[in-house]
Structure formats: structure tokens, C-alpha cells
Amino acid sequence: MKTNLTIVKIGGNIINDKDNLLSFLVDFSQIKIPKILIHGGGKKATEMAKSLGLQPKMIGGRRVTDDANLEIVTMVYAGLLNKNITAKLQNNNCNAIGLSGADANCILAHKRIIKNVDYGFAGDVDYVNNSAINVFLNNGMTPVFCAITHDKNGQLLNTNADTIASEIAKSMSKNYQVELVYCFEKNGVLQSIEDECSVIENINKRTYEKLKQENIIAEGMLPKLENCFHALENGVRKVIIGNPKVIIDKNQKYTTLML
Amino acid sequence: MKTNLTIVKIGGNIINDKDNLLSFLVDFSQIKIPKILIHGGGKKATEMAKSLGLQPKMIGGRRVTDDANLEIVTMVYAGLLNKNITAKLQNNNCNAIGLSGADANCILAHKRIIKNVDYGFAGDVDYVNNSAINVFLNNGMTPVFCAITHDKNGQLLNTNADTIASEIAKSMSKNYQVELVYCFEKNGVLQSIEDECSVIENINKRTYEKLKQENIIAEGMLPKLENCFHALENGVRKVIIGNPKVIIDKNQKYTTLML
Numbered sequence: 001m002k003t004n005l006t007i008v009k010i011g012g013n014i015i016n017d018k019d020n021l022l023s024f025l026v027d028f029s030q031i032k033i034p035k036i037l038i039h040g041g042g043k044k045a046t047e048m049a050k051s052l053g054l055q056p057k058m059i060g061g062r063r064v065t066d067d068a069n070l071e072i073v074t075m076v077y078a079g080l081l082n083k084n085i086t087a088k089l090q091n092n093n094c095n096a097i098g099l100s101g102a103d104a105n106c107i108l109a110h111k112r113i114i115k116n117v118d119y120g121f122a123g124d125v126d127y128v129n130n131s132a133i134n135v136f137l138n139n140g141m142t143p144v145f146c147a148i149t150h151d152k153n154g155q156l157l158n159t160n161a162d163t164i165a166s167e168i169a170k171s172m173s174k175n176y177q178v179e180l181v182y183c184f185e186k187n188g189v190l191q192s193i194e195d196e197c198s199v200i201e202n203i204n205k206r207t208y209e210k211l212k213q214e215n216i217i218a219e220g221m222l223p224k225l226e227n228c229f230h231a232l233e234n235g236v237r238k239v240i241i242g243n244p245k246v247i248i249d250k251n252q253k254y255t256t257l258m259l
Numbered sequence: 260m261k262t263n264l265t266i267v268k269i270g271g272n273i274i275n276d277k278d279n280l281l282s283f284l285v286d287f288s289q290i291k292i293p294k295i296l297i298h299g300g301g302k303k304a305t306e307m308a309k310s311l312g313l314q315p316k317m318i319g320g321r322r323v324t325d326d327a328n329l330e331i332v333t334m335v336y337a338g339l340l341n342k343n344i345t346a347k348l349q350n351n352n353c354n355a356i357g358l359s360g361a362d363a364n365c366i367l368a369h370k371r372i373i374k375n376v377d378y379g380f381a382g383d384v385d386y387v388n389n390s391a392i393n394v395f396l397n398n399g400m401t402p403v404f405c406a407i408t409h410d411k412n413g414q415l416l417n418t419n420a421d422t423i424a425s426e427i428a429k430s431m432s433k434n435y436q437v438e439l440v441y442c443f444e445k446n447g448v449l450q451s452i453e454d455e456c457s458v459i460e461n462i463n464k465r466t467y468e469k470l471k472q473e474n475i476i477a478e479g480m481l482p483k484l485e486n487c488f489h490a491l492e493n494g495v496r497k498v499i500i501g502n503p504k505v506i507i508d509k510n511q512k513y514t515t516l517m518l
Contacts (some may be wrong), residue, residue: 051311071339075307079338080330083407087361089483091413097363102346104356104400123397140374141363141391148342154350156342 101149121158128171173235188255360408361508432494447514
């Protein structure tokens with residue numbers, strides 16, 4: 001039987017609040033190894049861009065990454081956030097190792113092909129180097145990935161953290177029984193956006209189509225759920241969406257995705 | 260017999276010039292593994308601080324690292340520089356892994372004790388985790404360290420890159436025959452600062468004392484050479500100071516340190 005592996009993705013809303021983040025990192029440290037953390041960016045990159053007089057350019061909720069903005073996300077995601085998260089985990093006796101996709105060639109991507117929109121240095125993932133990640137896991141280390149990848153031609157690329165999480169989960173499923181947990185500010189996928197108690201506890205592909213038609217799942221949740229189903233269709237055993245406490249407390253409500 | 264290990268430290272002057280850096284990284288990639296790179300900061304952190312309206316504070320050539328400046332060096336050293344160097348090495352088929360001292364708990368340090376000067380979040384190295392570094396080397400990875408360490412209490416610390424290089428070299432000497440190479444903008448330690456051809460080819464502890472008395476070695480070179488002798492006294496087999504080309508071309512002049 002394959003060993004269990006927990007992969008957790010945290011979004012900007014957890015990172016933006018210092019106390020929330022510290023509390024999450026204490027909880028995460030208590031998950032039995034092996035485990036992997038993937039973190040998004042949060043508002044710090046936008047603040048930094050503004051402080052430097054740059055106007056962040058967003059199209060359809062996605063950042064357009066020109067040269068100057070790539071510098072900023074590389075500094076903030078791979079430097080400031082990734083190393084602070086790593087240092088805090090080390091303090092909690094979790095042997096974290098902070099990584100970008102360039103490190104040990106862990107995540108290969110290509111610059112997004114221009115169709116209608118030029119997203120600049122945005123990366124679409126081609127390949128996750130699970131043997132490199134296995135080296136870390138087999139030696140008791142906990143990889144912590146930021147949302148920066150590379151193209152093996154020397155170019156760093158800004159890459160969606162939800163996608164990185166599902167691609168890593170897919171790749172690690174070759175050797176592990178993977179549980180993928182998306183943590184965000186809500187308790188799960190909600191029937192009614194205003195009611196935190198209206199968590200839809202189970203969503204499968206059939207009910208997902210129905211929820212889309214009824215417009216209950218819309219906008220930002222759509223790509224997130226597409227990532228979830230993509231992971232499930234490619235060997236990931238379980239996908240969960242919930243608030244950060246879900247990683248240590250399964251008694252609360254959360255959403256489980258299934259095929 | 261122990262395996263050979265080459266440890267190279269590059270300073271700010273190599274990093275500041277894009278073409279110099281790229282050319283160095285091509286050369287470095289040609290060194291037979293195992294090898295380790297340590298890089299300093301360069302002027303980018305100072306530029307970034309100025310762009311953000313901060314005045315970098317230096318005392319005796321060393322940066323005073325307050326909260327805001329620690330954020331900046333963490334962003335620039337561990338993010339921008341470290342990940343770009345890693346991506347360029349990957350492009351040269353060198354399987355680089357960019358690291359701070361917090362990653363895999365590689366370098367433990369403590370906040371410098373305040374004597375006459377409060378250097379803020381400056382770190383003095385206590386311990387290099389050579390078993391973690393061995394995991395990377397034994398799996399064909401090339402560690403690339405920036406000058407950020409941690410104290411295991413969640414605090415990142417800005418740490419002198421020359422010292423990191425000599426401490427890593429010392430620690431790795433337990434398992435390897437280590438050659439430590441300090442690359443900088445000059446051809447070696449010079450008899451006359453204006454004459455690039457006046458390289459002192461060999462310096463031992465006795466001649467070092469004499470060169471100090473004669474004021475031929477002074478200022479910034481003093482701590483650099485102290486680091487070199489400290490390494491030699493603690494098991495490092497060979498220490499070299501020269502320009503970046505010295506790593507692939509030993510026919511040019513350079514300075515060899517010995518006890």
C-alpha cells in the first residue's frame with residue numbers, strides 16, 4: 001500500500017493576516033510527515049509594486065507579469081514570504097525547505113502562449129519532478145513551494161498556486177496516496193455565499209455541472225474546482241476545500257470533491 | 260580518501276554586472292560536482308531600499324539591519340538574486356537548489372550580541388547542518404546559498420557571505436577534501452592596490468602578520484583573510500582568492516592561503 005501524503009495549499013487571505021498565518025503554521029506542523037505546503041502570494045506583492053510606483057495590471061483576476069512585476073513577485077513570493085514561512089515552520093520543529101520551481105528543477109513550465117491576452121511572464125506547468133521532491137520527503141524534509149516556476153532556459157515564471165498544488169498532487173500520486181487540501185477564508189464551497197453554514201459537503205462531477213448551471217459556483221471558484229477535478233482524474237485520492245482549521249479538525253464542515 | 264568538494268563564494272561586484280554574472284555561472288557549471296555556491300548581495304538591496312525611501316545604514320562597512328532592511332535583504336538575496344542565479348544554472352545543466360540558512364535548517368545563527376554597535380538583525384553563525392547539505396550533494400544537486408540565516412526561533416538574520424562560505428567549508432571538511440575559492444573583482448591579494456599584476460601568490464600565517472604590519476593588507480581584506488585562515492585551521496584543505504576566472508583557469512595568477 002502506498003504511504004499517505006498530505007498536500008496543503010494556502011491562499012492570500014491566510015498569508016495577509018500575520019496571526020492567522022502563524023496559527024495555521026502551528027497546525028500544519030502537527031500534520032504527520034510526509035507533507036507539502038504550497039502558498040500563494042497575498043497582497044504584499046501588490047503593496048510592494050505600489051510602493052515602487054508600479055501599477056499592478058490585472059486581467060480577469062490574473063496578474064499580468066511584466067519584467068518589473070516579475071522582479072517583485074520573485075522577491076515577495078520566493079524571498080520574503082517563502083523564507084519567513086520556512087523559518088516559522090522550523091521554529092515549530094517542522095523541517096521545512098522553501099522552494100521555487102527552479103530549485104532542483106522541481107517544476108518546469110512554459111511562458112503562457114498569447115491568445116487574446118498577453119499575461120507576460122506567467123507560467124503554465126509542464127512537468128513536476130517528483131523524484132527531486134521524493135529526495136526531500138525521504139529525508140524528513142517538508143517542501144514549501146511558492147508560486148514561481150522556471151522554463152529551464154533561465155526564465156522564472158509567475159504561476160498560479162492552485163495549479164501548482166494540483167500538478168504536484170498529480171505527480172506525487174505515482175508514489176503516494178495523496179490528500180490535497182485547499183485552505184481559504186471560507187468553510188468550503190457554499191450554497192449561499194452569505195451563509196458560512198451552507199457548506200456543500202460533497203461535490204461530484206455531476207453535481208458540479210448542476211451547481212455551475214444554477215450559478216451557485218461561479219467566478220473564482222470555477223478554476224479552483226477545475227483544478228480539484230483535474231487532480232482527482234489523475235490519481236489524487238481525496239480533495240478537500242475548507243478553512244485552515246480543516247487540516248487538524250475534520251469535525252467541522254468542509255467540502256469533499258469526488259469524481 | 261575523501262571526495263573533493265569545491266566551494267565558491269562570489270561577491271557583490273560579480274553580481275552587479277549582468278554579463279559578468281552570466282559568464283561566471285557558465286564557468287561554475289563546468290566545475291565537476293560536488294560543488295557549492297555562496298553569493299553575496301551586491302548593490303540591488305541598497306537600490307531597493309532607496310526606491311522604497313529607506314536610507315541604508317552602514318557602520319564600519321557593515322549594514323545595520325532593522326526590520327525594514329531585513330525585509331529588503333530577504334526579498335533581494337533569497338528571492339530575486341538566489342532564484343535568478345538558480346534558474347540560470349539550471350539553464351546550464353547545473354542542478355542548482357537555491358537555499359537560505361532556514362531551508363532544511365542548513366545554517367543556524369544567533370542575532371549578533373550588542374557590544375558597542377547594534378547591528379540589528381545581523382546573524383553570527385553557530386552551526387552548519389552538513390548532513391542536510393550532504394543529502395543535496397549525494398543526490399546530484401548543487402546548493403546555492405544566499406546570505407540569510409535563521410535562529411530556529413522563527414527569526415531570519417542577515418549574515419556575512421564570506422563567513423557563511425568559510426563556515427560551510429569547515430563543516431563539509433568532515434566528509435570532503437574542501438577547496439574554498441573566494442572570487443572578487445581583483446586577481447588576488449595585491450602587493451600594490453593599483454597594480455593588478457602584483458598578486459601575492461602565497462600567503463601563510465607568518466607572512467600575513469608581516470603584510471598586516473606593513474599595511475599592505477588592510478580594511479576589507481582583513482576579515483576576508485581571517486575567514487580564510489579560520490577555514491584552514493579547521494580542516495579546509497585549500498583556500499584561494501582570485502578573480503572569477505580562477506575557477507576554471509588555474510594558469511592565471513591568484514593568491515593561495517596556507518597555514
